[in-house]
Amino acid sequence: MTIRPSDRLVGLDVARCLALLGMIATHVLEARDRDGDLLLAQALAGGRAAALFAVLAGVSLALMSGRSEPVRGRERVARSAGIAVRAVLIGLLGLYLGGLETGIAVILTYYALLFVLGLAFVGLRARALVVWATVIALAVPVLSHLLRPSLPARDYESPTFDQLDQPGRLLSELLLTGYYPVLPWLAYLLAGMALGRLDLGDRRVQAAIAVGGGVLATVATIVSRAATSQRGVVEALLDGQGSTASSGPQLLESISGGLGGTTPTGGAWQWLLVVAPHSATPFDLTHTIGSALLVIGAALLLAGWLAPVPRRAVAIIFGAGTMTLSLYTLHLVMKTPGVYPPERADTFIVHVLVVLGVGAVFVAARSRGPLEWLLATVSKRTAALARPR
Numbered sequence: 001m002t003i004r005p006s007d008r009l010v011g012l013d014v015a016r017c018l019a020l021l022g023m024i025a026t027h028v029l030e031a032r033d034r035d036g037d038l039l040l041a042q043a044l045a046g047g048r049a050a051a052l053f054a055v056l057a058g059v060s061l062a063l064m065s066g067r068s069e070p071v072r073g074r075e076r077v078a079r080s081a082g083i084a085v086r087a088v089l090i091g092l093l094g095l096y097l098g099g100l101e102t103g104i105a106v107i108l109t110y111y112a113l114l115f116v117l118g119l120a121f122v123g124l125r126a127r128a129l130v131v132w133a134t135v136i137a138l139a140v141p142v143l144s145h146l147l148r149p150s151l152p153a154r155d156y157e158s159p160t161f162d163q164l165d166q167p168g169r170l171l172s173e174l175l176l177t178g179y180y181p182v183l184p185w186l187a188y189l190l191a192g193m194a195l196g197r198l199d200l201g202d203r204r205v206q207a208a209i210a211v212g213g214g215v216l217a218t219v220a221t222i223v224s225r226a227a228t229s230q231r232g233v234v235e236a237l238l239d240g241q242g243s244t245a246s247s248g249p250q251l252l253e254s255i256s257g258g259l260g261g262t263t264p265t266g267g268a269w270q271w272l273l274v275v276a277p278h279s280a281t282p283f284d285l286t287h288t289i290g291s292a293l294l295v296i297g298a299a300l301l302l303a304g305w306l307a308p309v310p311r312r313a314v315a316i317i318f319g320a321g322t323m324t325l326s327l328y329t330l331h332l333v334m335k336t337p338g339v340y341p342p343e344r345a346d347t348f349i350v351h352v353l354v355v356l357g358v359g360a361v362f363v364a365a366r367s368r369g370p371l372e373w374l375l376a377t378v379s380k381r382t383a384a385l386a387r388p389r
Contacts, residue, residue, distance in 0.1 A: 010303040012056065013321030018295060028347060047278050055191055061192070065079055065083070070197070078384075098160040100332060113175075114189050188292070224283040316363050322368070323358075
């Protein structure tokens with residue numbers, strides 16, 4: 001159960017911790033103030049934290065499948081078997097947590113299906129993964145816009161075991177109509193896999209990731225804002241959606257807190273031009289991939305710049321990033337009615353202190369989180385069974 005700090009890139013754990021804290025912020029804190037203005041936590045983390053979580057999932061998948069040199073042949077089959085079992089266990093946990101009355105859209109079942117689909121790409125190198133991520137980010141939102149009107153409407157915020165009696169409906173929700181639709185979100189996973197194929201210990205690579213991510217996020221936002229300020233686009237967005245907004249800026253402000261996973265089903269095609277959180281448009285995907293790259297690159301640069309002793313301190317402080325599955329689960333259990341802390345506006349700090357404290361203790365003890373240990377053990381044993389002797 002022990003882990004060695006030298007085996008890990010601390011910057012990735014810092015980024016994972018920031019993603020977890022961002023998701024907790026969007027779950028616990030109010031999105032807007034009494035005047036209806038978007039609050040800072042939602043403005044920073046809304047949509048971006050979950051996207052960072054998904055991009056980092058892609059990095060993990062690349063690291064598990066050979067790092068810079070993708071595994072081939074029978075070894076690829078063995079590792080894929082282990083990853084598939086890992087995904088199944090995460091999916092089952094997600095279905096269970098989705099049944100808790102947390103009021104949170106649980107990401108884990110979507111996350112598990114992302115891993116399964118990602119297995120088709122584990123043999124690719126970074127350049128091919130970037131091409132696929134780009135194609136998916138641009139084309140799948142258009143496909144989703146065309147297909148969703150003919151699909152069943154989403155039933156729940158989170159997939160649950162109750163939905164297993166309608167597998168077709170559940171699958172359409174996971175792939176296209178849900179809060180974290182897997183098909184467009186595959187762009188996040190593949191972008192992360194492309195990162196994982198790079199030499200992430202190289203400071204020039206880290207700087208390129210951070211700068212490139214910042215540029216990508218900025219350009220996506222500028223182009224989207226320019227497109228959605230056009231009169232014809234504004235009229236199309238305002239038409240037929242039941243919005244109380246009377247102008248383009250008002251409409252964009254009203255959706256700046258997020259769109260619940262997709263653009264309005266059956267809406268005008270101009271909705272594909274918005275950059276709102278959780279809209280899964282080409283501009284939203286591009287912006288949030290860019291913001292994720294910026295955070296990951298900056299975290300890698302910072303951690304790599306530190307001397308061993310302060311780097312170890314950072315590893316402990318951000319230790320929650322080594323066990324995000326365990327701590328995300330703990331956070332959801334804490335959000336369940338009747339479980340500590342009581343549901344109040346000031347409980348964000350309690351959630352933060354708990355996840356940071358638990359993470360710090362485990363890293364200081366050089367131990368894995370319990371769910372991470374379980375998944376790693378089952379995955380390795382499955383891979384060993386699938387590996388030819």
